[in-house]
Amino acid sequence: xxxxxVDDEPLARANLALLCELKDGVAVVGEADSGRAAITAxxxxxxxxxxxxxxxxxxxxxxVLRAARRTAAPLGIMVTTYPEQAAPPLxxxxxxxxxxxxxIARFTESLERARRCYRSxxxxxxxxxxxxxxxxxxxxxxxxxxxxxxxxxLLLVGEREHRLYVLRPEQVxxxxxxxxxxxxxxxNTEYISRDSVKHLAELLAGSGxxxxxxxLLINTQSxxxxxxxxxxxxxxxxxxxxxxxxxxxxxxEILRVLPLASAxxxxx
Numbered sequence: 001x002x003x004x005x006v007d008d009e010p011l012a013r014a015n016l017a018l019l020c021e022l023k024d025g026v027a028v029v030g031e032a033d034s035g036r037a038a039i040t041a042x043x044x045x046x047x048x049x050x051x052x053x054x055x056x057x058x059x060x061x062x063x064v065l066r067a068a069r070r071t072a073a074p075l076g077i078m079v080t081t082y083p084e085q086a087a088p089p090l091x092x093x094x095x096x097x098x099x100x101x102x103x104i105a106r107f108t109e110s111l112e113r114a115r116r117c118y119r120s121x122x123x124x125x126x127x128x129x130x131x132x133x134x135x136x137x138x139x140x141x142x143x144x145x146x147x148x149x150x151x152x153x154l155l156l157v158g159e160r161e162h163r164l165y166v167l168r169p170e171q172v173x174x175x176x177x178x179x180x181x182x183x184x185x186x187x188n189t190e191y192i193s194r195d196s197v198k199h200l201a202e203l204l205a206g207s208g209x210x211x212x213x214x215x216l217l218i219n220t221q222s223x224x225x226x227x228x229x230x231x232x233x234x235x236x237x238x239x240x241x242x243x244x245x246x247x248x249x250x251x252x253e254i255l256r257v258l259p260l261a262s263a264x265x266x267x268x
Contacts (some may be wrong), residue, residue, distance in 0.1 A: 001025060001026050001027070001048045001049055001113070001116065002027055002029045002045070002046070002047045002048045002049070003020055003026060003027065003028050003029065003032050003047055003050070003051055003193060003200075004016070004022075004028075004029060004031070004032065004038070004041055004042060004045060004047035004049070004050045004052075004055060004071070004074070005017060005028060005031045005032070005051045005052075005185075006031070006032045006033075006035075006038040006050060006051065006052035006056065006061070006064060007033065007034045007042075007051075007052070007053040007056075007079065007113065008056055008057050009053075010036065010129050010162075011159060011162070011194075012053070012079075013031050013251075014035070014164055014242065015102070015137070015157065015159075015164070015194060016051055016079070016099075016102070017031070018157055018164055018166075019102065019104065022104070022109075022155070023108065023111060024194060025115075025249075026111065029045045029047055030044075030045045030047070030055065032059055033055075033056075033057075034050055034056055034058050034244075035056045035058045035059035035060075035063060035064045036058055036059075037065045038050070038052060038068070039064055039067045039068055040210070042064075042067075042068035042072065042074060043071060046074075047074050048073055048074060048075065048114070049075045049076070049077060049111075049114050049152050050064070050065060050068060050074050050075070050076050050077070051077050052064055052065065052076060052077075052078060052079065052080060053078075053079050053080070054078050054079065054080040054097075054113025056201070061078055061079075062076075062078075062094070063077070064096065065093055065094055066072055067094050069092065070092050072095065073093070075093055075094075075095050075134040076093045076094045076095065076150070077094075077095060077096045077098060077114065077216045078094060078096070078097040078098070078112050079097075079099075079100065079102070079189075080095075080097060080098070080100065081099070081100045082099075082124065082212050092188055095110075095117060096112050096113055096114075099109055100194060100196030101181070101192070101193075101195050101196070103195070103199055103203075110170075111221070131150065133164075147191055154168075154169055154203070154207060155168065155194065155206075156168075156169065156172065156193065156200075157169065157183060158184045158192060158193050159171075159191060159192045159193070160189070160190070160191045160192065161193075164173070165191055167184060167186060167191065169208075169219070170207070170221065170228070171186045171187075171239045172184050172185065172186050172217060173185050173187070173218070173219050173221055173222040173239065174216065174217060174218045174219060174222070174238065174242065174244060175193075175197060175209070175216070175217040176197075176215055176216055176217075177196075177197050177214075177215035177216075179190065181193060181194055181195070182195055182196065182197055182200065185240065187211070187240055187243070188240065195212070197211065197215055197216070197217050200217055203219050207211040207219075208220045208221050209252065210253070210257050210258070211250060212236065212244065212246035212247065212249040212250050212254060213246055213250060214243065214246075214247060216244055216246075218236060218238065218244060220236075220257065220258065222238045222239045222240065223237070223238060223239075223254050224237045224238060225234050225241055226260055229245055229246075230248075231248065232248040232251040233246050233247065233248050233251070234254065234260065235247060
C-alpha cells in the first residue's frame with residue numbers, strides 16, 4: 001500500500017513514517033504539512049491511504065480527504081490528539097481514527113483494516129494511470145500483520161534533538177512519565193517517547209520490565225540492589241547509578257516478580 005502522511009507537526013510525521021517503515025508491504029510516498037499541500041500531493045502521488053490529522057492549519061482533514069477523492073479514491077485514516085474524536089466520522093473513505101500517541105498494535109490494526117478494504121473492493125481505478133515507477137505493486141505480507149509482528153524483535157522509538165532512535169528494550173534501564181510523554185532512560189541518555197507508562201508496562205512485561213510506581217517502570221535486569229525504604233516500599237539502585245523508589249500500592253506486584261526476602265534491610 002502507498003501512504004501519504006499529512007500533519008503540520010514534523011515530529012508527528014516522523015513518528016508515523018517510522019511506524020510505516022516497520023510494516024511490510026507499506027511505502028510512504030510523500031508527506032504534507034497543510035491541507036493544500038496534501039491535496040496537491042494526493043493528485044500527484046496517487047496514494048492508496050492518507051494518514052491525516054483531523055485539524056490542519058488551513059482546513060480540516062475531512063476537507064482534504066473529500067477534495068482528494070474527487071479525482072481518486074484513497075482511504076483515509078484520521079489522526080487526532082483528542083480521545084473524544086477517536087470514533088471515525090460517518091464519512092465516505094474514512095476507515096479509522098487513531099489517537100496520539102499512536103501505539104504500534106493499534107496502528108497495525110488500522111493498516112490491516114485498510115488492507116481488507118482493498119482486498120474486498122479491489123485497487124482504485126486510477127491506479128492504472130500511474131507512471132510506471134509509481135505503479136509497481138509492493139509485495140503483500142505472506143502472513144497477517146499480527147503473526148508478522150510477533151516474529152519481529154520488540155523495538156522502542158525515542159526522540160532526541162529532533163532525531164528518532166530505535167532502541168532495544170535491554171538498552172533501557174527505566175521509563176518515567178514526563179508530562180504528556182515519557183522519558184526512556186538508556187545509560188546516561190534520555191529519549192522522549194509519545195507513549196504512556198501504562199501501555200509500555202503491558203508491552204514490556206515479557207522483556208523484564210516492572211512497574212514500581214504510577215510514573216515509573218524499571219528494567220529488572222538493570223537492578224544492582226534493592227533496599228526497603230518504608231512500609232511496603234523499596235529503593236532500587238540501577239546499574240546506571242539511578243536510585244528509584246517504589247510506591248506502596250505496587251508492593252504485591254513487585255514481590256510477585258522479584259524474590260525480595262523479608263530480610264531486605266531498610267535504608268537509614
